[in-house]
Amino acid sequence: MRVPYWNIDYGFLIDILAIPALAVFLSGLYGHYRKIRKGSERLKTRSDKLPWKFGPVFVRSVLTKGILGTVIYRKFYTGLAHGSVFWGMLVLGLGTTLAFANLIAKVPVFSGSFNRWFMAFGLDLAGVCVLAGLLFFLLRRLFPPDRLVTPRERSGFFPMACLLAVILVTGFLIEGMRIRASAPELGSFVGNFVAGLIPGSDHITSYHRYLWWFHGLLALAFVVYIPYSPMVHMVLAPINTALADPRPGPKMGVIDFSRFDDESGEEMPSMGVAKLADFSRKRLLDFDTCLWCGRCHEVCPAAQTQQPLSPKMVMATLAGFLSANDFTDDSLADAIGVDALFNCTTCAACMEACPVSINQPKAIMKLRQNLAMERSELPELMSKAYNSLEQRRHPFFGTGSGPKDWQKGIDVPIFAPGQTEYLLWVGCAATYDERAQKVARAMVKILSAAGVSFGILSKPRCTGDPAKQIGNEFLFTEIAQENIAEFDELGIQKIITLCPHCFNSFTRHYPELGGHYEVIPHSVLIGELIAARRLVPEKSDESICLHDPCYLARRNHIEDPPRLALEAVGRLVEMPRSKRESFCCGGGGGNYWSESSGVRINQVRAKEALDTNTDVIATACPFCLLMLTDGAKKYTEDQKVFDIAELIAARLNLN
């Protein structure tokens, strides 16, 4: 039987020393807590009944994303290395705890097969895993991929990994010396191997003793240093995940403007975020948790086309303010760059890729809200779109179309209260852009063919979503309330949307303003109508490549219904980046109205689609349609981009 603290006098001192170490560790964590508590809002524990939610804690995501770290495995080797270190350390920690339990309560862990298979073999194996993982990480820090160092690298990983590696190596040496000085131990394959390498000496026991203390003190130092190094992520990451609403998308919510009405208040709250103190506690926790791994940078359409924005840069900059304890400096937006903040297409690829459940788009949008609403700073084109939206209630300034042009030559019913079932919500793009008008026309043809009871509003309206994306929540709220009032008057309950942005607004934001409707995206409805054989389009052998709109696939997890519909008329081919990992067309976040420089996002995406050698490119969003049509022009003269409704309508045999 193994003797605990073999060869060590007063070994329990290390356990006693663990008490102050732990105290420093906890005080470090408390430091983090105190900073985060300076955020403006508490965590929302209220109302929304979501499954697996207890208080503010989302139990399911903390188990999957937080503990199992499921997202990190999307990069297989990194995931494997991280898993080796994490699970290895967990096993080693358990071993240490058991040894302590043996010391104080004589728990018999050092005997029998438990000792052989867990305390000896298990811990050796865990140690090997940790070392292998650390070797991977150390090499990667020496030869880092772009994402880790662009725009800058978070310091502290390398020394901590080195420290941990030294702890591991000394651990194995101690084990080897102990075995060399006593007898080989069953199961300790590393210890036995190391023992074989150690030359015999009278001094082994003293070397062992010195090394044991060194190893122990180093381990305590590691624990002490955790809260002051990036290793604090082992605490913060699960907490951040536990508190992150797992529903997809940034979940911007709505702003209650009545609280700005009271001018007598001591201090006016900011609209959006100007300084760190304006952020909610969850956002501050995001900045604190972020490891700057750059996975967001890698998937960000703006960052990947050399525009000023990088979500990682945003997080790193905000983390800088947080670590400097600078809660009152209102130059956050300037530190990040106003241009960069407006580059965001709100595609949410960053948060989808984030292993620690950070909501980057929300931080970006909150800063943008302040620029839009308080500083009135908008890029030129966006300001034109905003002005148009404010004056005419649609953002398509300079349009050549009147509100009814898209209906020329076809009969479109007007929604009749009490008689019509669905409101066909046309939206701004399909009303005012000539290319997108064809989508509305196709949809009318489809709905009529399928015998769906539908009607449009007599006067076109906008959901207000472009205002929200540009950052002007005030205008969004105004427009949304006008719409809700009209819908109430008409008794509208079911809505078909042509645009995923409208869909997202209706389902995510309108309920918070009192508008509750059953909303169905046109691509989903078409799929259902085909499945029910109310539409029987002709199938062809044409290949179709679907570009998933961010606001359908990633932000609302609608991935299969459009595919089901398209399979009825052709043969689907997929791009490398599809479904919820789709790459944005570049038009989101109000960036349909932007002057992007350099490589264009829509060209990158159009090329990706054309590289599949597809016959046609399908999408289910008018903005994607317009952006990709423009992007494809660089590579082909043929018109290849169509909306799903156009493709189906063209293959309907109407007799």
Next chain:
Amino acid sequence: MKTLIIEKIEPKRIGELVTVGRILGETPDLLALGEGEVPGTYPRAYQCPETIAANLVDGVADLIQRDGYQVVLLSATTLGSEIAGRLGARLKAPVLSEVIEVKPDMTVKRPLYGGKAVAEYKIQGNPVILTIRRKYFEPAPLEGTTAAAVFNVESPSVVLLSEEQVQTQGVRLEDAEIIVSGGRGMGSADNFEVLREMAGLLRGAVGASRGAVDEGWASQTMQVGQTGNIVAPAVYFAVGISGASQHLAGIANAKCVVAVNKDEEANIFKRARFGVVCDYHKFIPALIQALREEQ
């Protein structure tokens, strides 16, 4: 109708107003502003070195009342708009601005709503003050010169500190009456040379679509469209431009769009007055040759 023209000494501007004056009656009298010989012959001519309208109103009003002018003609320019309103109010006379058509029976037309509508008026009172939109009337040839009586301005209230004429290489895009623009269909930066040649012959400016600027074929300052220059030329040649809505937004006020594109489905034809469906390589050189022949 006893008519007085008030205009700077610029033959074309005066010529256009003479044409209008003759529609209403005999050759009108002239109050010429500025230095130099007074071109053309008039029953009566006055000359005043002052070109600041604000300083002229008192004297002009006296002249009109004294000599009993029934019609005062100005061009719809800064000068004209600066005189017309005040003069009208002084004389309690009707004022119609930006007139584009004049008939002998004193009916005139002027555009409303950015040219989307045209209104016709019958003038009843007199005197009447009209500002005439430029380039709607063929300028009458002005022969000879007239010795003009000196017209003095008493106690000017506005002082001219400095004057700056805009110097530009060729014609400025936003001022150009004719613009020749190339798009992605041009194929290369070198191909823009034919557009420059054509623009030179037409005394116009060269523009480009965002696509062409993106490709680096044309400079940013040449960009026409929502993101570039908003232009309002008389003729806009769109060569190899598909006509995205963002581009059309920049030429919304172009009076006539001529589209040259090999894709007959191209959106630009929806906005165009004239369309040629062909490869511009064939058409533009032919057009250049036709322009040369005319000169």
Next chain:
Amino acid sequence: MKIAVLAKVVPDYEVPAGDFELAGNRAHARYTRMIGLYDENAIETGIQLKEKYGATLGIVSYGQSEDVPILRKAIAMGGDSLHLVLGESDDPYVIASNLKIALEQLQDVDLVLAGQQSADLDRGVVHGVLAEMLGCTFLAQISRIESDQGRWTVCQNHESGSRMLQFSGKAVLSITSSPENVPRIPAVRAIMAAKKKPVEKLQGTDAPPMQVEEVKVEIPKLESVCEFLPFEDMQETSRMLLARLREERYL
């Protein structure tokens, strides 16, 4: 220093030609109404003067009560007060007489700014008439204004360049658009505050209109019908195109 800016609420000036229709000789009522294009430049210019010289800025309009919510934008941008003279006339003399009522009510206005022309009737006459009625200087198409010891120095943009002019005393200036007076986007807080500002509504007056009869208003033939020229013989097509462009007075 007291500045007044004249602002007119007009139907959407960007309605595409294809969608434009008339009702009773004026733009159909279905179009969105907004502050005129150049009027916004004038408001912006006024706000900049206010910021620079600590002036007070009154917004003056002639129109109907329904215009008030639209005019509030001028307050949100930075105007101090809103004065609306109620009336429906399109006649420049009637409009000027009514605007004069509000300006007299404001008392001692040093400078009146107005957009160079309204964005509906595109006339550019009212401000000159008003200047004459007020008996003050009038200058057209001004892009920059500076005040120096009781004198005003202004920059006038004309067809072939620009010039600097100087005068003293009261004046009406028509404002043209320039890179310096791009209308600002009002901040949300200012919009909210503007909604609460009281509006001074003044009863309009009858004044003698111009002696002109509006016979008719028509929409000119739609230009957007594209005439495709033949493309067999390019020389012939070129000559034909040039001839047609001359015929229709484009060249």
